[in-house]
Amino acid sequence: MRSKLATLLLTTLAAGSCVLAASAPASASSDAQVGKRKWISSESGWQRAGVFVEPGDLVRVQQVGGSWTVDHRKFDYVSARGYTWRADRHIAQGCKILDSRTYGTLVGKVNGHVFKVGTGLVFRAQEEGFLELRINDADRCLGDNDGAIRVKISILDEG
Incomplete structure (x- = not known):
């Protein structure tokens, strides 16, 4: 059970960091520079x-x-x-x-x-x-x- 919770927590954290990276300010993205x-x-x-x-x-x-x-x-x-x-x-x-x-x-x-x-x-x-x-x-x-x-x-x- 703990390993499933740990896996779920790690998956959630990884997904959250993807969302944070995707919502980074435009000035930090390559699109804004171009x-x-x-x-x-x-x-x-x-x-x-x-x-x-x-x-x-x-x-x-x-x-x-x-x-x-x-x-x-x-x-x-x-x-x-x-x-x-x-x-x-x-x-x-x-x-x-x-x-x-x-x-x-x-x-x-x-x-x-x-x-x-x-x-x-x-x-x-x-x-x-x-x-x-x-x-x-x-x-x-x-x-x-x-x-x-x-x-x-x-x-x-x-x-």
Whole structure:
């Protein structure tokens, strides 16, 4: 009976250490060091980046490739920085998610809080929620868009 209890105890302890290892902080895992990579299409609205943030998390989002346009017939492809203000003036207005940023800029959202990402941003999450990304172009105006931006998302420090 004692050997069965000892075996059960050892099995439970071993299983518990596996659970502890599996729930180690993201900053200690190899995935956080590498970061999550995701394509963000210019032809879709808000897209989940595959990362859930919690208050206090230090999050880095950076463009690692790709380009996109808000009108493949009239305008050049640009990075996540978006168009220059000079080019932006030639694009039909009224379709921006963030009016204070040019068309084509990569923007992010956690819950209802929308912010500029551009080609790179490090921010401290104020609330929990899924990180969502998109082009600075409203849903009703996506029909003439083309291209995608590849981003890398890393949790640098958990709050």
